[in-house]
Amino acid sequence: MESSSENLVKTLLRNPSSIKTKSQAKQLHAQIVKTRGSRSVSLATIILGIYSDLNLLKESLEVFNNFRYVPTKAWKSVVRCYSCNGYFRDSLACFVEMRGWGKLPGRDVFPSVVRACTHLKELRVGESVHGCVIRFGLESDRYTGNALMNMYAKLQVLSHDYHVFDEIPLSDRVYSCRSSLAQDSEIGILIRSEKSHFESLGGRIVKNATGLDSVSKIFQMMPDKDVVSWNTVIGGNVQSGLYEEALERLREMSNAYLKPDCFTLSSVLPVFARHVDVLKGKEIHGYAIRHGFDKDEFIGSSLIDMYANCTRVEDSYRVFNLLSEKDDVSWNSVIAGCVQNGTFVEGLGLFRQMLAANVKPVEVSFSAILPACAHLTTLHLGKQLHAYIIRVGFNQNMYIASSLVDMYAKSGKIMTARLIFDRMEIHDSVSWTTIIMGYALNGHAREATILFENMQHDKIKPNAVAYLAILTACSHAGLVDEDLLGRAGRLMEAYKFINDMPIKPTGIIWATLLSACRVHKNVELAEKVAKEMTTADPGNMGPYLLLSNMYSAAGRWKDASKLRTNMKKKGMRKPPACSWIEVRNQVHAFVSGDTSHPYYDQIHVVLRDLYERLKQEGYVPQISEALHDVDEEQKSDLLYTHSERLAIAFGIISTPAGTTICIIKNLRVCVDCHTAIKFISKIMGRDIIVRDNSRFHLFKDGSCSCGDYW
DNA sequence: CTAGGGTTAG
Incomplete structure (x- = not known):
C-alpha cells in the first residue's frame, strides 16, 4: 500500500500539470509532508508551482512563507499567482524583491508583471519592465510581447498629456512622475537601474510615442504572431478610435491565415456600432453564428450594442433573449440600448427584470437607466435609484453624477441638481453642460450665464452642446428688454454670437435661435435662421413647423400653407402631439x-x-x-x-x-x-x-x- | 498574453 501511493506521488511530481483540482493538489501536498516532512526545498517548490498554476493564492503563500531561502522558481510562482488573483501591487512588489535578491526573471514571469503594470496604469514602471525584458533578450517572446503591446495600447492612449512634458528631459520625467509606485523606494530603484538599459537598447519609446507607435513597433518585430497578437493590435486600434486601421489589420490577419475568434469579433463590432453600419455588423453576426460564437457573452453584448446603435432595438432585444448566460454587461447593454432609443418604459422594465434575476447593478447600470427617469420625469423612481447609489457609494462616478444632475434638473428640482453638481469632486465638459442646461430649462438664464463663465475658468472649452445650453438659457429667459426694438436687437446679437462662435453651429443651435425668433415674433430673422438650419440639418422638420406656426400667427396663411405643402412633398410628417x-x-x-x-x-x-x-x-x-x-x-x-x-x-x-x-x-x-x-x-x-x-x-x-x- | 456595456443635445 505504502509503496503504491509512493509511486503515485513520484509520478505526479514528475508531471505536475496532471493535477487539475484544489483537492488533488492538497492531497499530494499532505502526502509529501506526511512521508518526507516539509524540509525539502525542491519538493516545496514543485508544490508551490502546482498551487500557483491553479491560482490558489492562499495555499501558494503558505508554502512560500515557509521557505528560509527562496528559490527563483518559487519567486516566479508567487509573482504570477498574485497577478492572476488581481493583487497587482503585491505582484510588482514581489517582482522587485526578487530582483533585489539577484534572481533572474524569465519568459514565465514577465507577462504577469507587465499585466500588473497595465492594470495599475503604471506606464513608467511598465517601461522599466520593458527595459528589463530587453536586457534579458526576451523581446521576441510571444507572450511577453503580447502583454507589452497590450500595456502600451491601454496606457499610452490614456496619457495623451505626455507630450506636454516633451521639452523636459526623459530622466526628469521618469523621476518626477506622480506615480505612487515610483515613489516607493524599491520600485524607484528598479526604475533607476533599468532605465539606462531601456534607453540604450529599447530606444526612446516614450519620447517619440504617438498613439500606437510602440505597439506597432513591437508587433512588427514579433517573429511568430498568434491570434492573441493580432487581437491585441486590433483592440488597441479600436480603443484609440482608429477604426479604419483596425479593419485593415483584420484583413491582414485573415491574409495571414489566422481565423478571427471571439476576442477579435467582440473587438471589431464596436466599429460598426460607431459607423452605424448594420450590414457589416450583420456580416459579423453571421460569422459568429457559423462558428458557434453567438452564445458568447462578450459577442452578445457587442451585438446588442451594435444593433441598438443602428436603431434596431428589436434585433438587439432578440440577441439578448437568445443568450443562455446573461451577465451584468448583457443586461446593461440591452437596457442602455432601449433608453438611448427613447423606449424608456421598456428600459425601466428590463432594469426591474435584471434585479429580479439577481444580477447586481453596477455603475454602468445606473448611468444607463437614469436618463430614462430624467426623460419620463419619474422622480419617485429616480430618488429610489439615487438612494441606492449613495448606499453603495457610486455617487462620485462622473457618468452617474451627471445623470443625477440632469434628472433632478429635468424634474424641476434645480436646487437639488445644483447641490449634487457642487458636491462632485471634479467636473468635465458633460457635467458642466448638464447643470447649465438644467438652469436653462428651468428659466434661470443669469445663473446659466455665470456657470458658462465658470466652466471656461475651469479650463473647459465649450463645445456645440455647451453653446446650445447657453443659447437655450438666453432664448428662454425673460432677460430680454421689454420694448420690441430691444428684443430684436438681442436676437441679432444672438445671431452674430452664433456666427462668431469658434465652432461650427449645429442644427440644434440654429433651432434654439429659431425658437427665440418665435417668442419675439421676428419673422424676417426666423426665415434666415430656418434656412441656415435646413442646410445644417436637412431632413429635420423642426424649422418648417416653427416657421409655419409663425406665418399662421402673423396671419400669413398663404406662406404657411405653401410651407406645409412643401413639407408633404418631402414626405415629412408631424408626429402626433x-x-x-x-x-x-x-x-x-x-x-x-x-x-x-x-x-x-x-x-x-x-x-x-x-x-x-x-x-x-x-x-x-x-x-x-x-x-x-x-x-x-x-x-x-x-x-x-x-x-x-x-x-x-x-x-x-x-x-x-x-x-x-x-x-x-x-x-x-x-x-x-x-x-x-x-x-x-x-x-x-x-x-x-x-x-x-x-x-x-x-x-x-x-x-x-x-x-x-x- | 487578448475581448463587450454608461452621462449632456429644439
Whole structure:
C-alpha cells in the first residue's frame, strides 16, 4: 500500500500539470509532508508551482512563507499567482524583491508583471519592465510581447498629456512622475537601474510615442504572431478610435491565415456600432453564428450594442433573449440600448427584470437607466435609484453624477441638481453642460450665464452642446428688454454670437435661435435662421413647423400653407402631439383629440366645466397660432382637445385636491393652452408642472415660471 | 498574453 501511493506521488511530481483540482493538489501536498516532512526545498517548490498554476493564492503563500531561502522558481510562482488573483501591487512588489535578491526573471514571469503594470496604469514602471525584458533578450517572446503591446495600447492612449512634458528631459520625467509606485523606494530603484538599459537598447519609446507607435513597433518585430497578437493590435486600434486601421489589420490577419475568434469579433463590432453600419455588423453576426460564437457573452453584448446603435432595438432585444448566460454587461447593454432609443418604459422594465434575476447593478447600470427617469420625469423612481447609489457609494462616478444632475434638473428640482453638481469632486465638459442646461430649462438664464463663465475658468472649452445650453438659457429667459426694438436687437446679437462662435453651429443651435425668433415674433430673422438650419440639418422638420406656426400667427396663411405643402412633398410628417401623466405609479398617455381613455367622459365634463369657469375669469381663446386657416369654431374645438388639457383634466379628477399636477408633453405647449393652464392653476388652486419638449413650466396661482418666454 | 456595456443635445 505504502509503496503504491509512493509511486503515485513520484509520478505526479514528475508531471505536475496532471493535477487539475484544489483537492488533488492538497492531497499530494499532505502526502509529501506526511512521508518526507516539509524540509525539502525542491519538493516545496514543485508544490508551490502546482498551487500557483491553479491560482490558489492562499495555499501558494503558505508554502512560500515557509521557505528560509527562496528559490527563483518559487519567486516566479508567487509573482504570477498574485497577478492572476488581481493583487497587482503585491505582484510588482514581489517582482522587485526578487530582483533585489539577484534572481533572474524569465519568459514565465514577465507577462504577469507587465499585466500588473497595465492594470495599475503604471506606464513608467511598465517601461522599466520593458527595459528589463530587453536586457534579458526576451523581446521576441510571444507572450511577453503580447502583454507589452497590450500595456502600451491601454496606457499610452490614456496619457495623451505626455507630450506636454516633451521639452523636459526623459530622466526628469521618469523621476518626477506622480506615480505612487515610483515613489516607493524599491520600485524607484528598479526604475533607476533599468532605465539606462531601456534607453540604450529599447530606444526612446516614450519620447517619440504617438498613439500606437510602440505597439506597432513591437508587433512588427514579433517573429511568430498568434491570434492573441493580432487581437491585441486590433483592440488597441479600436480603443484609440482608429477604426479604419483596425479593419485593415483584420484583413491582414485573415491574409495571414489566422481565423478571427471571439476576442477579435467582440473587438471589431464596436466599429460598426460607431459607423452605424448594420450590414457589416450583420456580416459579423453571421460569422459568429457559423462558428458557434453567438452564445458568447462578450459577442452578445457587442451585438446588442451594435444593433441598438443602428436603431434596431428589436434585433438587439432578440440577441439578448437568445443568450443562455446573461451577465451584468448583457443586461446593461440591452437596457442602455432601449433608453438611448427613447423606449424608456421598456428600459425601466428590463432594469426591474435584471434585479429580479439577481444580477447586481453596477455603475454602468445606473448611468444607463437614469436618463430614462430624467426623460419620463419619474422622480419617485429616480430618488429610489439615487438612494441606492449613495448606499453603495457610486455617487462620485462622473457618468452617474451627471445623470443625477440632469434628472433632478429635468424634474424641476434645480436646487437639488445644483447641490449634487457642487458636491462632485471634479467636473468635465458633460457635467458642466448638464447643470447649465438644467438652469436653462428651468428659466434661470443669469445663473446659466455665470456657470458658462465658470466652466471656461475651469479650463473647459465649450463645445456645440455647451453653446446650445447657453443659447437655450438666453432664448428662454425673460432677460430680454421689454420694448420690441430691444428684443430684436438681442436676437441679432444672438445671431452674430452664433456666427462668431469658434465652432461650427449645429442644427440644434440654429433651432434654439429659431425658437427665440418665435417668442419675439421676428419673422424676417426666423426665415434666415430656418434656412441656415435646413442646410445644417436637412431632413429635420423642426424649422418648417416653427416657421409655419409663425406665418399662421402673423396671419400669413398663404406662406404657411405653401410651407406645409412643401413639407408633404418631402414626405415629412408631424408626429402626433402626446401628453402623459403619472398617477399612482401608472402612466396615462393622451394623444391630441383622443377619446379612448376609460375615463374620457369624466374628462370631457371637467374640460367643459373648466372652459366655462375660465371664460368667467376673463380667459379669451387665443387661436392665432392654430395651425390651419379654419373657421373659428373648429379652431376652439381643436384647442379644447389638446393633449395637455386632457392630461390635466385627468390629473384633476384622479389626484387629491391641492396636490401638484405634473404633465409631460412631446411637443411644445401652444400659446392658448399656456394661457388656459395659467387660469386653471388659479381656479383649481393647484400647482401645475408642464414639461414640454423645450423646457419647464411651473404654473402657480395664475402665472408661469417661464415668464411667458418659451 | 487578448475581448463587450454608461452621462449632456429644439
